[in-house]
Amino acid sequence: MNSRRDARNSRVALFDGIEEGGIRASSLYSSYNEIDEQDNERAMGGLQDRVSLLKRISSDIHEEVDSHNRMLDRMGNDMDSSRGVLSGTMDKFKMVFEKKSSRRTFSLIASFVVLFLIIYYLTR
Template sequence: MNSRRDRNNRAALFDGIEEGGIRSSSSYSHEIDEQENDRAIDGLQDRVAILKRLSGDINEEVETHNRMLDRMGNDMDTSRGVLSGTMDKFKMVFEKKSSRSMFTLVASFVVIFLLIYYLTR
């Protein structure tokens, strides 16, 4: 329907030129040229419509992937925060109690070793 309106507009445009004294050598070649132009325009319109749909699909796919990557980034930030908190707690435990705990552990092993040694002797 849109192409018919374009054809009518072109016909009006060409009629104005022909009335001004510029005429083609034969009306038959003018009609053939006009038909070829119409076919080419229709083909271009089809291609433009296909490209428009493709670009819309690509845009939708890109937006979907961006949302997915944003969610993954947020999840990674959350897990990084949890892991960082856990590591901070481990550092506090090892820094504060490591010397006392290590001494207690070594002393208990020594006592147990000596006890077993004297009992088996």
Template sequence: MNSRREYRGGRAALFDGIEEGGIRASPIYSHEIDEQDNNRAIDGLQDRVLMLKRLTGDVHEEVESHNRMLDRMGNDMDSSRGILSGTMDKFKMVFEKKSSRNMFTLVAAFVVIFLVVYYFTR
């Protein structure tokens, strides 16, 4: 009877990792697999975080360059507004004098400028 227990105990020790339908991994091996999976997942997350960091850095640089460009454009518009207001003041002075000679000179200048621009663009 003692030999029968030894046989059963030996058999249980031999087939300890086998269950119905497949082999059961030992807890130590399963823990190593879980750690490897976790390490792979962490590496994948690190790669994604680095990629997102580079992307956000690129977006930040792009936004900064657009802000600088918009500031320059705003300054240029302000200076253009100043030039145009000066020109409009001069036109007002010319039209207020109601001098036919000044009006003829102004119209002739516009026609000549138009013809020169037309000639060079053709």
């Protein structure tokens, strides 16, 4: 009968250990869950910071692209206006050269050459 009592006590001890282990396991599981939740919260905070940084960077890039587009548009308009001025000047040169006055033409060409040489030597 002692062997039965010992077997019963050992079974009770065995099941008591499982129950205690189960309780311990669930408390360990809950503490791991809390640790995981804290890690997740920290990771989400880091991701939110990165997303906001990327959003600011993309906004800055967008503003920079817009300012460059405006600058290129102004430059294109300036080139068009200078092309118009240059074509008007060429038309005037054509009119001057079409006239038969050779003395006037020669003095005009000579003055442009002298002016060009002066500007060339001053910038050099």
